[in-house]
Amino acid sequence: MKASILIFLITICLNLGACGVYSFSGASIEGKSIHFSTLDNHASNVVPTLSASLTNKIRSRILSQTGLTPLNSGDADYDVSGSITSYVVTVSALQNTQVAAQNRLSITINIDFKNRVNPKANFTQAFTQFSDFPAAQNLQQVQDRLIDDIGTRLADDVFNKAFVNW
Numbered sequence: 199m200k201a202s203i204l205i206f207l208i209t210i211c212l213n214l215g216a217c218g219v220y221s222f223s224g225a226s227i228e229g230k231s232i233h234f235s236t237l238d239n240h241a242s243n244v245v246p247t248l249s250a251s252l253t254n255k256i257r258s259r260i261l262s263q264t265g266l267t268p269l270n271s272g273d274a275d276y277d278v279s280g281s282i283t284s285y286v287v288t289v290s291a292l293q294n295t296q297v298a299a300q301n302r303l304s305i306t307i308n309i310d311f312k313n314r315v316n317p318k319a320n321f322t323q324a325f326t327q328f329s330d331f332p333a334a335q336n337l338q339q340v341q342d343r344l345i346d347d348i349g350t351r352l353a354d355d356v357f358n359k360a361f362v363n364w
Contacts, residue, residue, distance in 0.1 A: 225264055225361035228315040229275025232266040237307060241285035248282060252349050259353035277312040287337055290330050303344045304328040307352055311360050327351040
């Protein structure tokens with residue numbers, strides 16, 4: 199009985215190892231290296247730390263899920279570059295008829311993804327995410343938390359488009 203369980207587990211491990219282009223996240227990884235360029239900030243409202251923050255979120259998400267080696271040059275199998283195109287605060291809910299109850303911070307990034315292993319997987323796409331906050335709070339009070347939350351979701355979107363293709 200124990201021998202058959204051991205053989206079964208070994209078979210599973212060998213089969214998983216044979217599928218080297220897949221990760222447990224469902225990602226299809228064909229290359230070995232990746233290059234990240236810092237996102238340029240072209241938004242009309244500029245937050246000094248936004249570019250580095252979003253770039254690091256995307257970088258961390260991809261590296262933690264793929265095992266790719268980051269390179270400082272553009273000779274990598276994958277290349278991620280882009281820009282922040284929008285950083286806006288709008289009213290998302292009204293209380294009574296003319297008083298804002300909720301505000302919404304929306305961030306849009308445009309990503310240019312190059313796959314040198316499979317050029318058919320290249321894309322340039324805009325990704326937008328938002329987070330709401332009470333109108334009674336000043337944006338500066340919640341900005342770091344909102345950027346972190348939105349950045350995590352943007353990084354997930356970019357990762358899924360680049361490597362999971364859902």
